[in-house]
Amino acid sequence: MLSIKFLCVGIISMMLFQNGESCTDPELEFYENGLHHKDIPKILHQHNQYRQAIMDGTVPGQPKGIGLKHLKWDDKLAKSAQEIADKCIFEHSNYVDERWRHKVCENLHHSSKAFFAPNNSNWTKAIESWFSEHIYFRYGPIGPGYDKYGHYTAMIWADTELIGCGYAAYDNNQEDTGLDVSELYVCHYGPPGNYYHRPPYQLAQEFYAEQSL
Numbered sequence: 560m561l562s563i564k565f566l567c568v569g570i571i572s573m574m575l576f577q578n579g580e581s582c583t584d585p586e587l588e589f590y591e592n593g594l595h596h597k598d599i600p601k602i603l604h605q606h607n608q609y610r611q612a613i614m615d616g617t618v619p620g621q622p623k624g625i626g627l628k629h630l631k632w633d634d635k636l637a638k639s640a641q642e643i644a645d646k647c648i649f650e651h652s653n654y655v656d657e658r659w660r661h662k663v664c665e666n667l668h669h670s671s672k673a674f675f676a677p678n679n680s681n682w683t684k685a686i687e688s689w690f691s692e693h694i695y696f697r698y699g700p701i702g703p704g705y706d707k708y709g710h711y712t713a714m715i716w717a718d719t720e721l722i723g724c725g726y727a728a729y730d731n732n733q734e735d736t737g738l739d740v741s742e743l744y745v746c747h748y749g750p751p752g753n754y755y756h757r758p759p760y761q762l763a764q765e766f767y768a769e770q771s772l
């Protein structure tokens with residue numbers, strides 16, 4: 560069972576940023592929380608591959624873009640993302656980073672399964688699920704339909720250059736469903752994108768047209 564949410568305007572010793580000692584609801588318990596070191600390069604690589612694919616014009620249905628910044632890891636965004644994961648609630652925060660005086664873009668991915676296995680998070684799947692929303696996006700300014708594609712546009716927003724993510728696996732106390740292990744994947748993006756009335760990136764075509772005037 561998978562579900563995802565986004566928002567902005569939209570093994571212990573291996574872990575970084577292990578902040579929360581318990582979930583918000585004391586009935587819920589962590590199996591694991593924090594990010595493994597091995598995940599950071601993977602998360603960065605997958606995001607930057609998608610961003611490069613936009614600039615290469617190889618994303619089906621999406622026009623070729625220019626100027627998408629290469630994303631870099633940001634410890635402060637990773638810390639804030641981990642704090643959200645540590646709540647064990649699949650719900651958006653309104654986290655504001657003072658660097659931009661604005662809510663950061665926050666992508667959430669929740670999955671539930673029957674059994675917990677340590678060191679078994681699947682970031683590839685979480686990031687892929689966000690990116691797959693491109694099929695709902697027709698290039699142009701972000702508008703009212705953005706609940707269908709907002710994870711995607713947050714990831715490929717040209718001016719965004721920093722990312723930090725967090726993770727928690729916990730007992731969701733829903734034994735009756737047979738899927739009582741929840742995993743929460745959270746990424747924060749800054750400077751935030753998804754501004755209404757603005758497209759996520761500039762088109763390569765327009766750019767060259769302007770250059771030739």
Ligand SMILES: *[C@@H]1O[C@H](CO)[C@@H](O)[C@H](O)[C@H]1NC(C)=O
Nearest residue numbers: 570571573595597677678679
């Ligand atoms: C976690 O899994 C990775 C492979 O995905 C492995 O390289 C690493 O050693 C594992 N770490 C622990 C603590 O099991």
Ligand SMILES: *[C@@H]1O[C@H](CO)[C@@H](O)[C@H](O)[C@H]1NC(C)=O
Nearest residue numbers: 679680681682683684685687
């Ligand atoms: C992670 O999920 C993807 C599907 O999106 C799958 O292809 C891959 O095998 C999974 N990785 C692991 C280690 O389970």
